[in-house]
Amino acid sequence: MIRNAGIPADFLKETSQNPIITTIFTADPSAHVWEDGKVYIYASHDMDPARGCDLMDRYHVFSSEDMVNWLDEGEILRSDDVSWGRSEGGFMWAPDCAFKNGTYYFYYPHPSGSNWNDSWKMGVATSRNPASGFTDQGYIEGLGGFAMIDPCVLVDDDGRAYMYYGGGGRCAGGELNDDMISLKTEMHDMEGLEDFHEAAWVFKRNGLYYLTYSDNLDNLNRMRYATSSNPLGPWAYRGIFLEPTGCSTSHGSVAEFKGQWYMFYHNQAISGQGNLRSVCMDQLFFNEDGTIQTVIQTKGGIQPQPIAPTSTPAPNPNGKTYSAENSTVGDSYCQYDLVDGAQGGRAAIYIRYATTEHLAKLHLTVNREDLSLLNALSTGSPSDFTGRASITVQLKPGNDNSIRFTTSNGDIRLKSITVIPFLD
Ligand code: FUB
Numbered sequence: 001m002i003r004n005a006g007i008p009a010d011f012l013k014e015t016s017q018n019p020i021i022t023t024i025f026t027a028d029p030s031a032h033v034w035e036d037g038k039v040y041i042y043a044s045h046d047m048d049p050a051r052g053c054d055l056m057d058r059y060h061v062f063s064s065e066d067m068v069n070w071l072d073e074g075e076i077l078r079s080d081d082v083s084w085g086r087s088e089g090g091f092m093w094a095p096d097c098a099f100k101n102g103t104y105y106f107y108y109p110h111p112s113g114s115n116w117n118d119s120w121k122m123g124v125a126t127s128r129n130p131a132s133g134f135t136d137q138g139y140i141e142g143l144g145g146f147a148m149i150d151p152c153v154l155v156d157d158d159g160r161a162y163m164y165y166g167g168g169g170r171c172a173g174g175e176l177n178d179d180m181i182s183l184k185t186e187m188h189d190m191e192g193l194e195d196f197h198e199a200a201w202v203f204k205r206n207g208l209y210y211l212t213y214s215d216n217l218d219n220l221n222r223m224r225y226a227t228s229s230n231p232l233g234p235w236a237y238r239g240i241f242l243e244p245t246g247c248s249t250s251h252g253s254v255a256e257f258k259g260q261w262y263m264f265y266h267n268q269a270i271s272g273q274g275n276l277r278s279v280c281m282d283q284l285f286f287n288e289d290g291t292i293q294t295v296i297q298t299k300g301g302i303q304p305q306p307i308a309p310t311s312t313p314a315p316n317p318n319g320k321t322y323s324a325e326n327s328t329v330g331d332s333y334c335q336y337d338l339v340d341g342a343q344g345g346r347a348a349i350y351i352r353y354a355t356t357e358h359l360a361k362l363h364l365t366v367n368r369e370d371l372s373l374l375n376a377l378s379t380g381s382p383s384d385f386t387g388r389a390s391i392t393v394q395l396k397p398g399n400d401n402s403i404r405f406t407t408s409n410g411d412i413r414l415k416s417i418t419v420i421p422f423l424d
Helices: none
Strands: 025-035 039-045 059-064 068-079 098-100 103-111 122-128 135-139 147-154 161-167 170-176 197-204 208-214 221-227 236-242 253-258 260-267 277-286 320-323 333-339 347-355 357-365 368-378 387-395 402-410 413-421
Touching: 025 253, 025 277, 025 368, 039 098, 039 413, 068 103, 068 122, 068 402, 098 147, 103 147, 122 161, 135 387, 161 197, 197 253, 208 253, 236 253, 320 333, 333 413, 347 357, 357 387, 368 387, 402 413
Parallel strands: 068 387, 147 197
Antiparallel strands: 025 039, 039 059, 059 068, 098 103, 103 122, 122 135, 147 161, 161 170, 197 208, 208 221, 221 236, 253 260, 260 277, 320 413, 333 402, 347 387, 347 413, 357 368, 357 402
């Protein structure tokens, strides 16, 4: 298993805070706790600047051992990797991931044609690792078509797997074959849901299946849910459990971690724009009868869950800090050369900065490849270097890597970066 060496001490948080992911804009979080005991979020990525949801691309995965400190595990798939996808790219919308027979299956909606809303297909990429090494396996025959998006897969306790998806008011479900990339049964409409819009998510608790989804409240969707004793329904409608987040879309997932349930969702708290969203997470509680209490959306989030000592990452001897004094600085850029990429592959970059802008930008270029626009949030003073951002990128082996940040949307001062290559 490939592991990062750990998050630098000055990046560790005392409470999770919302949004939990701030460096890039993320939406549509699908959270899972896998066999290594960590929680993983598979999110879509609102590319900045946005053009509706057209430009969404480059899925990132985030992991945590304590629910408070999140590691960007890096990009796992982009539209350029999808041979059957529309030639214009973009439109990499809400994904999910499932684990079966030692393989992680990453499901994502993507159009195959220029007439995007008529040509949705459900793509699948697989890997032996939860957050890297995914390769495209094509799409699931028999799924897709007009407005049908947002795949979700439940692997039941008996190993049978079910696919759910939908949009435009229709939600459908069916069983997958053991190969996880073909349908065993016809998809059929999920009966009993009230005011279904999109964002289907299914989980199981105490033998009861829950189907959560977003509704059609004008321009401010809420999340509703229904329950059933059968994975494919019919469903009994139960109510609203997430009020509007302030964002025109709502999309979320529910997962249990160390005995506590959590709701993962998105809002637009950082950007103020409905297409530049940020993933959040809050506790979710059940009543004794199995109904869900309304999730309280907080800013402060939760305290860290204890980490088993054995799972604490060992220090990585290859992690290095590069101070701004040793970088090349221009009018609006700062470049770090001779960055050590160890054996090559994924490396986490931790950035320390100061800015007085509400939302300044660091345009990241690695070895001349144009990468993300990173968010730099106000620290209140140009000499307050408590600003933190982090992202995982690919580096070459050895110390011939260059990392460049170009600033925009206001002044940003960089203090240092720490680069931590992942370990095998
Ligand atoms: O993020 C793109 C789309 O917006 C998702 O697929 C929908 O669920 C909504 O969140």
